[in-house]
Amino acid sequence: MSTDRGLDLPMPAEPGGIVGPRLQRAFFARPVLEVARACIGKVVVHAGPDGVVAGRIVETEAYRGPEDLAAHSAGGRRTRRTEVMYGPPGRTYMFLLYGMHWALNFVVGEPGEPHAVLVRAIEPVLGLDAMRARRGPRVGDRNLTSGPGKLCQALGLDGAAYGEDLCGSRLWLEDGRAGAVGRSSRINVDYAGEWASRPWRFFERGNPHVSVAPRT
DNA sequence: GAATAGATTGTCT
DNA sequence: GACAATCTATTCT
Numbered sequence: 001m002s003t004d005r006g007l008d009l010p011m012p013a014e015p016g017g018i019v020g021p022r023l024q025r026a027f028f029a030r031p032v033l034e035v036a037r038a039c040i041g042k043v044v045v046h047a048g049p050d051g052v053v054a055g056r057i058v059e060t061e062a063y064r065g066p067e068d069l070a071a072h073s074a075g076g077r078r079t080r081r082t083e084v085m086y087g088p089p090g091r092t093y094m095f096l097l098y099g100m101h102w103a104l105n106f107v108v109g110e111p112g113e114p115h116a117v118l119v120r121a122i123e124p125v126l127g128l129d130a131m132r133a134r135r136g137p138r139v140g141d142r143n144l145t146s147g148p149g150k151l152c153q154a155l156g157l158d159g160a161a162y163g164e165d166l167c168g169s170r171l172w173l174e175d176g177r178a179g180a181v182g183r184s185s186r187i188n189v190d191y192a193g194e195w196a197s198r199p200w201r202f203f204e205r206g207n208p209h210v211s212v213a214p215r216t
Numbered sequence: 217g218a219a220t221a222g223a224t225t226g227t228c229t
Numbered sequence: 230g231a232c233a234a235t236c237t238a239t240t241c242t
Contacts, residue, residue, distance in 0.1 A: 061234070070234070081227060098235050099225035105234090118234060138237090149235050159226085188234060211235095 017174040018054060019043055019125065025167050028089035028108045032115035035108045036062035037202050039117055041178025043125060044104075046171050048156045053127030055145055055155065056176055059120040059203040059210045061186045063105075066114060070192035073114030084163045085114035092171070094152075094162040101149025102158045106166060120187070120201070122151045123209045130156070147211040180205040187212055 016022040020043065028035060037060075045054040065073025065085070072095065073082050084093050085107050093105035093116050109115035122145045124131055131144050131154035145151040152158065157171075164171050183199040190196050203210045 063234075072234080077228095079228070095234080096224095096226055098223085098233055100223065101235050103234065120234085143236090147235070186234075191233095 017043075017172075018045060018052065020175040022167070023173040023175060025088075025090040027173070028106060028166065029110065030108065032062045032064050032108050032113075032117060033200065035106070036060045036117045036200065037181060039106070039119070039173075040181050040202055040204050041176045043174040043176045044119065044122060044155065044171075045126075045174060046155045046157060047169065050130050050133075050156065051127055053130050053155050054125045054174075055122030055151065056125055057119055057121075058123050058207045059201070061118040061120055061202070062200040063116045063118060064200075068192070068198075069195045070186060070189040071114070071116070073116075074192075076114070078114075082114065085116055086112060090166045092157075092161055092164045092166060094157065094159055096159065097149060102152040103148040104152050104155070104157055104161075118148060119151060120148050121146050121203070121207075121209050121211045122155075123207060124154070142208060144209075146209045178204055179207070 039057045039060045042057050043054050063071035065071035066076040073085050078086060084091055088111045089108045091107045093107050095103055097103055104119045105116040107116055124145055134156060135144055135154050145154045166172060182203050182205045184201045185197050185199055186201045
């Protein structure tokens with residue numbers, strides 16, 4: 001059973017985008033929880049050297065420093081790595097996990113607020129062959145993009161995309177619709193004490209590409 | 217299907 | 230030198 005959409009593309013191109021209108025910077029210039037929720041169903045598009053790849057966002061997490069102890073910007077921590085979060089919204093915050101996997105975040109909120117939305121899972125929409133090639137021959141479609149590290153590898157994003165404009169010509173978001181959206185606590189932030197239990201993870205209910213089965 | 221070990225490197229103390 | 234917003238292969242049941 002394939003839930004993949006857009007496999008029959010090309011469809012008639014929507015204004016400004018491939019599957020829908022492009023999102024403008026104002027989309028990111030809102031409170032982080034609002035943006036994290038609104039990202040579900042939207043489509044990330046990366047126009048890279050190996051062609052265009054795209055996926056529907058089906059899982060996100062909100063990180064709201066400086067008060068949020070799960071955020072890399074907790075306590076106002078400002079280093080070369082976190083610097084982009086203190087700038088204007090609508091750019092990427094890329095960081096390396098466990099020394100091997102990159103993660104994609106959107107900088108959101110007002111300039112100076114170190115807030116970010118982590119993209120935890122997408123549903124492949126376009127460029128399936130490129131994604132499979134990058135992920136490797138032993139990886140099935142269910143494991144193509146169902147996790148922060150997996151989707152970055154599939155989309156061809158890494159540290160080189162740090163600070164990339166999300167309203168640019170290489171990377172952007174397009175409008176899209178979401179099914180029922182569920183919420184839960186965030187994954188693998190147990191170090192953050194009380195903040196770990198905040199329901200700041202959003203996901204599309206029933207979508208097979210969501211990374212971790214939600215606990216209700 | 218579930219549990220576990222091991223990989224591997226930028227960033228900060 | 231320690232650690233990390235993870236993934237994969239392997240080894241069980």
